Amino acid sequence: MKRLILSFITLFVLILAGCGNGGSGGGATSNGGGGAQQGLTGGNSYIGCPGNTSTTAAAPESGTVTLTVSGWSSSPAEDALVQQNLQKFQQAHPNIQLKWSPITGDYPTKMRANVASNVVPDVFYLSTDMAPEYITSGKLLDISPYMAKDNIQASSYYPSLITPFSCKSGQVYGIPKDWGTLGVFYNKQMLQQAGLSAPADNWTWNDMQDYAKKLTKKGTAASSVYGITFAAASSQRWMAFLLANGGSVLNSDGTQATFNSKAGIDSLNFYSSFFKDGSAVQPTDVAAGWAGDAFGKQRAALALEGPWLIPYMQQNFPNVQYGIAPVPTAPNGKRADLIFTNSWSAYGNTKHPEAAWEVIKYMTGQDVQGSQLHAGFALPSLKSLSNDQYFTQNPGFKVLFDAATYGYADNFGPHTSAIHTQLDQAVEKVLLGKADSQTALNDAANHVNTELQT
């Protein structure tokens, strides 16, 4: 029996040794070539660089090349636009054939299965949650040499957008294709009825509390209207206030949790004050699926959401008149916001790196980003599009776009999902009145610190 178990374990270890890959984790690498300064960002201290950076750009290939391109589709209209842009690319590059095969369902899990079986698309979307693991294990193509060769500066993209896809020494592994952030959506009619003007550009936390209180009208369970709506487990809203108050989630080298500072506790007290004084409601308590749904159903006058709410309102609640205000300034006069972004990246072991780079360059270039902006799908990541005429026609969109200048990427290295979970639990405990801010944040900090050690 013992010999049987031993042989099984041996067999198992052998199988695993074949499956595992040689990617190392972390560690500094040499800089990407002498004159490649434009291809580098300022560096991302949360993501270790892989051990196998190639510092030269491959030469363009002559024959016909076929690439698989993958990503996800949040709507049929968006999918159609992506395919249209890929078609335009193929017309401009007749020797590169593209095969668009989006992944439906759980994208990170499906991509992980692809990586484990070494059958990875050549060019694909990468979310900030996936970035640290993919970069550090060497699964992505280092784009910095190609950016240097084609004179594309990392600085033409807002730092908060491109740094999440670079590693410690500044190498770039993905170019942001679009992004979202948070703004305060307000119901124009409900503000008018309460005798309030639209929120000023520099409105403060106190103003927001005031607005929420004045906009709350208690009635029966089915008719009550509230000032603001958000879910209890919403750390990815509260963090905007944490950052505005001068707090941070992790220390600069990502080894310690710092959100349980005084700035953090004060910001969580502010965030929970809406629930405590009855001016906030959870979406599920008004039979809504999420905050945007509650806002559309006009059960709340304010909602802290992003550009994804715009097409949702257009489709489901086209008659609701709303505006978008920037997040309010904290008592210290500062403002901060959260940035959610995705990039186009290429597989590290792709057979056609130069062709893959051409696809990335085109799909994140001025033309494609302009088309996405004009269709109202997403905010562009290029600084050069900041004065596009679309923004004058859609001032709400401009308010969201400006957040790039004071926003922080919602990503903190390889343990981001664990950090989100712990913060969600802490925020939920406080909002449901089960703990005070200090205890909840201290508990979460202990768990996060344990997690950071693994």
Next chain:
Amino acid sequence: MASQPATPGAASTLRDERKRAQLGGHRGSGARRGEALAAYLFLTPYFIVLGIFYIFVLLYGLGLSLFKIDIGFTAPIFVGFNNYAIIFQQLSYAGDSDFWISIINIIKFTIVVVIGQTIVALLIAMLLQAVTPKIRGVFRTLFYLPAVTSSVAISLLFLWFYTPQGVINYLLSLVGIPGPHWLEDPLFALPALMLLNIWCTAASFMLYFLAGLQDLPRELYEAAQVDGANRTNLFFYITIPLLRPIIFLVVALGTIGAFQMFDQALFMTGGGPLRSTLTPALQIYYAAFRDNHFGLAAAMSVLLFILIFVVTIFQRRLIDTSLS
């Protein structure tokens, strides 16, 4: 699968089998060998599937639990029993550890659900037994519908029912009870899932009881009635003892199923609010696919397996299943 329980009808089936065997015995050993070969051939596909998707996966999971691994990105590191050590170290703050909270949740859940669904299944079966066969067929189909409906579809439907202004609170208000915010209240979220599960799984176990009830010998009842037994006595002293093997089957299968509850927790509450509906299966899923700790998740699944195994063995001792 639980060991073959002896149903009341088993005795008569065995008798028929012996008769058939005696009749076919004279065909000779060659034919018998051919039959055996045919049997093995027919069983082979099942053994292949069992081997790959069950036994190999079981051993792979056991092996995974000895590594720190994230499937495809970094090389696996052999850590021995460190994953188990991590889980048991969390016992020191069990009230805040995800895994141990999930174990407490699932124990609460299993106790209530198994008792609930066994009683409900038996009651429905007895009700069906009392009506004429034509009506019985119609109602049996209606009662069995939850068992064949996708659990995801049921979860979505009940997500709608359980909203604060939903159907269930409306029905409660008709009786004057103010309904709670089922899925947002940490006290009521797990009971909401318990009620849902009792309704769903009682449906399939009702069939076991129905089959058992139909096999009960009429003579025993008549004899007892002659001796002056009333309906309660008949139920507690004849029906229940004769149904014991089926009760064990229903309780054991119900326990094994309840311990692995996953779909409803994932789709309806995501483990919240405040981890009140976090189940071990859900925590294993989160540890593996959200936090990338595949080795830790495998260790958790091994511990869950041991827990279910021990509980089932214990149940078998408690509910005697020896052939009469």
